[in-house]
Amino acid sequence: MSGFFSPFITKPVSVSQIMLHVLLALIPGIALYVWFFGPAILVSLTLASITALGVEALMLKIQNKQIAPTLKDNTALLTAWLLALSIPPLAPWWLVVVGTAFAISISKHLYGGLGNNPFNPAMIGYAVLIISFPVHMTHWLTPHGLGDVSLSFLEQLNYIFQGVLPDGIKLDAITMATPLDTLKTQLHLNGHVQEILDMPIYGRLAGQGSEWVAAGFLLGGVYLIAQRIISWHIPLAYLGTLFAVAGLFHLIDPAHYVTPVFHLFSGAAMLGAFFILTDPVTSPTTPRGRLIFAASAALLTYLIRAFGGFPDGMAFATLLMNICVPLIDAYTQPKVFGKKKGQS
C-alpha cells in the first residue's frame, strides 16, 4: 500500500459523468468501425440515440416523473449505443427503432427505471431482434477491400430508410456473414479450422476489420479501468476464462476448435467484457461475485459459440448470468469484521 491514509475527501462522481466516460471509451472502437466498414454505423447510432431519448422521455412522462434529470444521466444513450453496435449497420431503420424502444420501455422502465432493471436493456433489445428478425440480423457489412462493390454513404442511407439498393447491386454483394457465423457454417460442412481461417475474411487474428474494432473496444476498456470507472474483475475474469476454455478445447482438437485468441477478438467478446457485463445495475456488487459472474458468462459464451445454435453467445450469456446476480450477491457477501461466520 502507498503512504496515504484515510480519511480522504472525495469528489462524488455522478451517474451522468460515469456514463459520459463510458460513452467516450466507446469512441475508439466506433472510429475503427467507421474506418473499416464505412459510416453506416453512425446512422444507426444516431437513430438509436434519438429513439432512446424519445422513448425515455415518453415513459417518464407517463409515470409523472421528472424528465430532464433522467434524460441527462446518459444511461439511455449508452443503452442505445451498445444496441446499435450489436446490430448490422445496414439494418433497416425500423429494426433499430423497435429494438431500442423495446430495450428502454419494457426492459428498463417497466421494471422500475434506472437501477431496478434485472437485465441489461441493450442485450434484451438484441435478443428480441435476433429471435424476431433473424434474417435482417445477418446482413453484416463487408469490410473495405474485401467486397467487389461498396456503397457510397448516400446509397447506404437510401437502403436503411427506403430499402432500395442501386441498380445492379445485390444485397449479397455488399454484406456477408460474420467471421464467427462463417466459422460455424464451415465447420458444419466438415471444414478444417486451418483451411477455414485461410479465407480472406479472417484477416490476421479473427476477422478482417472486426479484429481492429475489437482492439478499439479493448483500448476503451483499459481507459475505463485506468479511470476507475469499472473494476478489473469482470473484464479479466471474462476474457481469462474465455481464453482458458477456448485454449483447452483448441489443445485437445485443433482441427475443430479455433484458437483462444480468435475467440477473444471475434464477436462481441471485447465489447461485452468491458462495456456490457460491467453495467453496474445488472452485475454483482462484491469483487468475488464479479469474478464468478464474469467467468460463468465466459463459459456460457464459449458453450453457445462452440455447441449452440447461434454464432455468438455473448448476449444470451449476459442475460442468463444477469438473472443469477441476486443469488451471487447473496452468497458472496463478505464477513463483517468482528462477527463469526454465519452470523448476520
Next chain:
Amino acid sequence: MTYQEFKNILYNGVWKQNTGVVQLLGMCPILAVSSSVVNGVSLGLATSVVMALSGAAIAPIRTVVPNEARIPVFILIIAVLVTVIQYLMNAYMYSLYVVLGIFIPLIVTNCIVLARIEAFAAKNPPLQSAVDGLAMGLGLTAVLAVLGAIREIIGHGTLLSGIDMALGESAKSLVITVVPNYHGFLLAILPPGAFIALGMLIATKNWLNLRAERKLKGINATAAQVDGGCSPASHA
C-alpha cells in the same frame, strides 16, 4: 334464481374474478394457445362448455359424494365431459382439433375447472353452478380473444387467420389483413410474447379497477364527506 343473482354471478365470472387476468388460473393453456384469435377463442369456448356442463352435473350430487372421495369423482365427471368435447371437435372441426392438439384433453387438468367446482358447484344448486361455469368460461374466452388478437396483429399483421378451421372453407374471406406487407414480429408469437402481452392485460385491468375505485371514492366524498380519504385502498 333471481335476476340480480344471475347478474352477480355473470359479473363475477366475466369481470371481477376473471380467470385470465385476476385469478391467473390455467396459465399454461392461456399462454400456449393464445397465438391467434381463432385458437384462443376455440379453446376458450370448449373450456366454457366443459365448465358449464360440469357445474350442472356436479351440483346435484354434491350432497351425495363423500367429502374424502370428492376430487376423484369430480375429475372423472369432468374427464367424461372433456372426452365428449374432444370427440365432437375431432368429428366436426378436425383441422382445429389438430392445431389445439394436447390442450383439448388437458382441459381436464385445467385448474380453473376444478377450482370453480370446488369453490362454487360443491356449495350451490345446479342452475347457479352452470351459470357460474359458463360465466367463468366466457371470462377466460374474452381474455384469450384479446390476447390472441394482440399477438396475432403484432406477430403476423392479420386477424382471424385460420377461421376456416372452425367455420369451414367459406369463412376464409373473414380473415382481416391489418397491416399489409408486414415483416412479422416473431417475438409476439413466441412464448415471451404471451407473457409480455398477458402482463400488459393484467396491468390494464388493475388500472381500470383503480380508476373505478377513485371515481367511486370521489362520488362518496362529495356525497357524504365522512370518509376523508383514509380508507385503505383495496387491491383487486
